[in-house]
Amino acid sequence: MNLKEFSELLGLSPTTVSRALGGYPEVKEETRRKVAVAAREHNYRPNRRAASLATGRAMAIGHVIPTALNHEMVNPVFADFLAGAGEIYAAANYDLILSVVADGDELRAYRQMASTGSVDGIIVHGPRVEERRIDLLRDIGLPFVVHGRAPVEPTDYNFVDVDNVRSFRRATDLLLDLGHRRIALLNGHEVMDFARRRRDGYVSALTARGVQMRPDLMFQGEMSEQNGFRAAQSMLVGPEPPTAFIVSSLIMAMGVQRAAHDIGLTIGRDVSVVTHDDMLGYLGNGEDIPIFTATRSSVRAAGRRCAEILLDRIAHPGAAPVQEVWESDLIMGASTGPAPPS
Template sequence: MNLKEFSDILGLSPTTVSRALGGYPEVKESTRRRVHEAARTHGYRPNRRAASLATGRAMAIGHVIPTAFNHEMVNPIFADFIAGAGDVYARNGYDMVLSVVPDGDEARAYRNLADAGSVDGLIVHGPRTDDPRIAMLEANALPYVVHGRAPIDTIAYSYVDIDNLRAFRRATDLLLDLGHRRIALLNGLETMDFARRRRDGVVQALTARGLSLQPHLHTTSEMTEHMGHEGALRMLRGDGPPTAFVVSSHIMAIGVRRAIGDAGLTMGRDVSVVIHDDMLSYLANGSTVPVFTATRSSVRAAGRRCAEVLMERINDNSTPPVQEVWECDLVLGASTGPAPQ
C-alpha cells in the first residue's frame, strides 16, 4: 500500500498523513491518533522517499563518528544508545545516517550533512572540553542534541547527560566510609567531558576527607578491558598499592577483576571495586546480586530521550533548549567491603 492509497482510505491528503506520522505539531492530536491507529490496522509503513517529498524533509537523523578518536562509539555503549534512539526514529518514520569520517573531519562532515539537506537533525556524541562542534552547529541552525555536555556557558544548547561528578563523588564516599584510603581511579580519556567530571567527583570526595588523588593511582585511557587490566595490575604490583578502585566503565572493570585475580587477591575482600554501569543489554551486572557495586544509568534510555528531544526540536526549533542531567543510582554488589587491616 502506498501513501496515496492509505490517504484515500482515511479521506486525508498525503501531506496531512505524512505530517501526522512524522509528529508535526500543526496536525491536530485527534487526527494524529486516527492516522496512527489506521496505520496499525492496515499494516501501513510509510515510504521514506514519499514522506520526504510530501513533507520537504530528509526523514533522516545524522550521527558522525570519527574513525580513531571514537572511544565510546565503537563498543556496546554506543550500540545500546543507538538501539534506544532507533526505537524513536522508527516510530516517527525516520532513518539513521551514520557517517564515519577520519579524525579531524567531524566539522566538515556536519557542514556537508547540513548543506546537502540529507538529514533533518543530528545527535552529537562524546562532547569534549571547549568542543568546537557546538558553536559550528549553532551557526548553521540545523537541529541537534548533545549526548553529554561540554562546559560552554556562552551557548544554550539541548543536551541529555548524567551527573557524572556527583555519581563518582558518591562512589568514592562509599569507599571512604568503608575505611579505604588508597583509592585508585581508572578513568576514560580526560579530554572527554564526562571523564573530567568523574575525576573531579573523586577529587572532591578525597579532598573533603583530607586526602588527594595520588598520581600513581590514577590512569586516563580508552575504556577497554585490556587497559583496565594493565592499569590495575601495574598499580597492584607497585609501591603503595590501592585497596580500592573506582572504574569508569563496566568493560574496563572486567579487566580490573582479572588483574585482581592475577595478583593473587580476592575482589570484595582484599580489594574493593566500584564501577559505572550503563545497564548494557548484552553485559549484565549479575542476575540477582550485582557482581559490581556501581553507579548506574541506562544508556539505552539516554538514547531514547536524546531522540525524543531531537524530534521535538525538528518540529519546532524555536523553543528553549532542553537540558536534562540525570541522577545515577548507587547499587551495592559483591565487589566492595571494608578496607583490609
C-alpha cells in the same frame, strides 16, 4: 497499502497524512491521533522516500564518529545508545545515518550534511572540554542534541547527561566509609567532558575527607578491558597498592578483576571495585546479586530520550532548549567490602 490508498481510506490528503506521521506542529492533535490509530490498525508503514517528498524532510538523523574514536562503534556503551535512539527513529519512520570520518573532519561532515539536506538533525557524541561542534551546528542551523554536556557559552543547547560529578563523589564516599584510603581512579580520556567531571567528583570527595590525592593511582585513557587490566596490574604490584578502584566503565572493571585474580586477590575481600555504566544490553552485571557495585544509569534510555528531544525540536524549531541531568542509582554488589588490614 501505499500512501495514496491509506490517505483515501482516511479521507485526508497524502501531505496531511505524511505530516501527521512526521510530527509536524501544524497538524491538529485530533488528526494526528486519528492517523496514528489507523496506521496501527492497518499495519501501515509509510515509504520513506514518499514521506520525504511529501514533508520536505530527509527523514534521517546523523551520527558522526571520527576514526580516532571508531572503537566506539564496537563499544557496548555506544551500541546501547544507538539501540535506544533507533527505537524512537523507527517509530517515527526516520533512518539513522552513521558517518565515520577522518580525524579532524567532523566539522566538514556537519557542513556537508547541512548543505546537501541529507539529515534533519544531529546527535553529538562525546562532548569535549574544548568543544567546537556546538557553535558550528548553531551557525549552520541543524537541530541537534548533545549526549552529555560541554563547558561552552552560551549554554542554550539541548542535552541529556548524567550527573557525573555526583556519581563519582558518591562512589568515592562509599569506599571512604568502608575505610579505604588508597583509592585508584581508572577514567576515560580527560579531554572528554564526562571524564573531567568524574575526576572532579572523585577529587572533591577525597579532599572533603582530608585524603591526599595520589597521581600514581590515577589513569586516563580508552575505557577498554585491556587498559583496565594493565593499569590495575601496574598499581597492584607497587609499593603502596590501592585497596579500592573506581572505574569509568564495566568493560574496564572486568580488566581490573582479571588483574586482581592473576595475583591471587579476591574482589570484594582483598580489593574493592565500584564501576559506572553497568546496565548494558549484551553485557550484564550478574542477575540476582550484581557482580560489581555500580553507579548505574541506562545508556539505552539516554539514547531514547535524546532521539525524542531531537525529533520534537525538528517538529518545533522555536521551542526552548531541553536540558536534563539524570541522577545515577548506587547499586550494591559483591565487589565492595571493608578495607583490608594494613
